[in-house]
Amino acid sequence: MQNHIPVLLKKVLSILNPTDGIIIDATLGLGGHSKEILKISKASVIGMDQDGEALEIAKGNLKEFKGRVSYYQENFSNIKKVAESLGVLGKVSGIILDLGVSSLQIDKSERGFSFQKEAPLDMRMDTRSDFTAYEIINSYSKESLVQIFREYGEERFAYKIVDEIINERRKTKIKTTTELASLIKRVVPKKYAFARIHPATKVFQALRIAVNNELNNLQKALEGSLEVLFPEGKLIVISFHSLEDRIVKRFFKDMQTKSIIQILTKKPVIASEDEIQSNPRSRSAKLRAIQKN
Template identity: 40%
Template sequence: MGETGQVDVSTTSATDPARIHVPVMLDRILELLTPALQGGERVHVDGTLGMGGHAEAVLKACPQARVIGIDRDPSALAIARGRLEPFGDRFTAVEAVYDELPEVLDSLGVGSIGSMLLDLGLSSLQIDRRERGFAYSVDAPLDMRMDGKQGLTAADVVNTYEPRELLRILRVYGEERFADRIVRRIVDARELEPFEHSARLVQVISDAIPMAARKTGGHPAKRTFQALRIEVNAELEALEGVLPAAIEAVGLGGRVAVLSYHSLEDRLVKNAFRDASSDSAPRDLPVVPEQMKAQFQLLTRGAEKPSEQEVQTNPRAASARLRVAERIRSHR
């Protein structure tokens, strides 16, 4: 996920993923992660493999490293497997959600890892394939499932959720200030006819937002579609699960990197890294016992952003925020 680009997948060969997407903040991520993958065979986990752009770069930059790629989207996994086949047994692909990290590592007999990357958000494969229903700029079925297997779809959420639940989702997951107006319009419209495709929903959302507000802040449906996607795929719950698992999995000198794309994700990452990089001793304790000292240190000052040049080349990277932490004390 998150490996964004500007080429429509429907007109691009699936065997040429390098033309489909551009991995976000690639050089900076390599700079921060490769020191943790030096000296012997180290394991790097790409928890959001996508089409394998970041994973390929790690495999090239760290010849001794082994990469485990996790993704819930079988279409992306198929492309990544083909792309990374030349690396042989140095690469292992696993179909799973990233919060299943402990189970994945256990099944592969991996005790600890050198580094992990989470590139949250959507990949170009998901955005550009209209039938997936993620894009609000084209008419498509209201699906939004990342793996196409779970039962809940965006249509189910829009058509069956109680108004108060819709309101909560739009306010919390979408940070939509006109959530109440949008929900009222959705409820009125679905009583006439259930929502099946995105175009009608986009129109209802747009009509609910005051004209003056439509001229700023991007597409009127952006926040609502974000909220629906997060709800359908339980994204924040998965992130809350994987962060402590990743922190636990990395060995001494290991590093965890997370690229987030909206404030809700970044806040969870910020808090998890803050806790891991803080002493657990009471503030008034004169000497901090070794076992209560911080286990991690932050390698980024706040959340780093992509350069202006990268944003110009790849506009979808504009909202990316990178945080990286390194284990400085062993816990095993």
């Protein structure tokens, strides 16, 4: 697999326990989870990802399973639409939603997801879209920027950072990831500027969520997934920050109260120390799973 270790893989396999039937990997990425599912079962996989570049790499990684995998460049929020078009609505035995940014997106500096490498302010997961982080940073009002940074990044210094962005962009457009990251480092209090976690982390998270409409898409994906599964089918969601996990937790709780599902994970499953050592990306991962009634 190219630069990719699937997160919480053993837990995913033990919950899904695939034998045959249809699995939808709605965030296929480079195909890490799907490859192991195909290896240990006779299941077929419908692979969805909005990132066309990742999809092409996944095709190469999964080529030995030709005939058992189909590929769709779609956002995971369109899971019901894809299932309907294939005639499998209500016939799917398992769904995986891995909400992390793939190593491909982080490693390719020109995609603009990382503040550690100079790149245009982009952050689109689906490069067919025209809307980028550059638009947000250079044209959104002060109020909108503060709201994005506070709601999606839980950024305590949102006002300070936004004031500096407004001042800076009056002089010249803010074009790159490193320009934005140094601006943030400049305005936060000294003890945060040199903390273990880079002071731009939360703002970059907030921008990525806003550019890709991630939280609304997650809600739509959760709702669609329940219609796609057959009774006793399982849905696994791996989230990487508290905003996502809150949405998943609330949705599962609500659906269980209505007797539509049964929650399989009383508490979110997190990575072991060993897994974190071999795959640091898994440090913030939380897995929740349900079974449809």
